[in-house]
Amino acid sequence: MYRIGELAKQCEVKADTLRFYEKHGLLAPSSRSDSGYRLYNEHDAERLRFILRAKAVGFTLAEITELLSIELDKSNWACADVKGMVDGKLEHVNQKIAELKHFQVSLERLSDACCGGPESAEHCSILEALESNTDSIKCENHGHHHDSSQYTKNCQSKG
Amino acid sequence: MYRIGELAKQCEVKADTLRFYEKHGLLAPSSRSDSGYRLYNEHDAERLRFILRAKAVGFTLAEITELLSIELDKSNWACADVKGMVDGKLEHVNQKIAELKHFQVSLERLSDACCGGPESAEHCSILEALESNTDSIKCENHGHHHDSSQYTKNCQSKG
DNA sequence: ATAAACCTTGGAGTTAAATCTAAGGTCAAG
């Protein structure tokens, strides 16, 4: 039997979090001490680990509640239901990755067009790109010459 | 020139969101009509699209503000500063992609181990994986036989 | 000229997931 602080420490969450989970129906201690302390047994701890694992994999508490309800009543659910939930989440993740890659390309294009030197950013192509309404990014050209090899390295591929 | 509702519709956000962005210094309309209506030009619209794209991939508004704020006093920044900022964000994005891919793998492993069939979830390997404290995921094995080709397809690679 | 659809402002409410506060009860150690 663990008191709330013990279980919290063991699972690296705050006691408050466990009270929060209890209030929201995710995890209640199986008993209380005479003085009213929450007492969690190994099964409770296991359930908490279930919750934390699911959370770590990106499920919201609402979704986890749903998962737990399936677990309570497994025989009324089919594999199709469970798998459907996981696949839905997976699709969401895939989409997020695609978006990030798109943004990664934008940032890389910005970065590549800038010399990264000590010159004033007055003519920085990153800023110009943010200001302009076109898609194209021009390689930057400071009025003075800076012969930094980095500049040529960055810009040579862009004509 | 767009009024707030037009720009909002065009970019699929609410007018309230644009007012919110203005209040928080992300995007102000470049002018106002005689009667006080906000008027956005194409440049404003472009800036909004940048904000939305950054947001779509998980940047917070605070981060976006930082990125956009360089533009305000360009001459006090060097290319190095601007580029450093972009590169920092880029690293952030790369890391986020890596996290999501990790997460993607976990979900795929879960999904692959489950037959997704109409059988009771009693022995669903997704639930078992979430219940157990091990990393390994066992291919599920329903007591009865279901000859679904999907089951064998999913499980054959896992012995 | 009047209704519908738009716009303005300031301020309040929402959501998720905690996290914190206050005021007090319990327990082991010295």
Added chain:
DNA sequence: CTTGACCTTAGATTTAACTCCAAGGTTTAT
């Protein structure tokens, strides 16, 4: 028998990013 670590409760606060509301002014179409 007091100190300090722990526990209890109800309720307030936090954060991000909106979202909604009220009370009124403006535009446009009929």
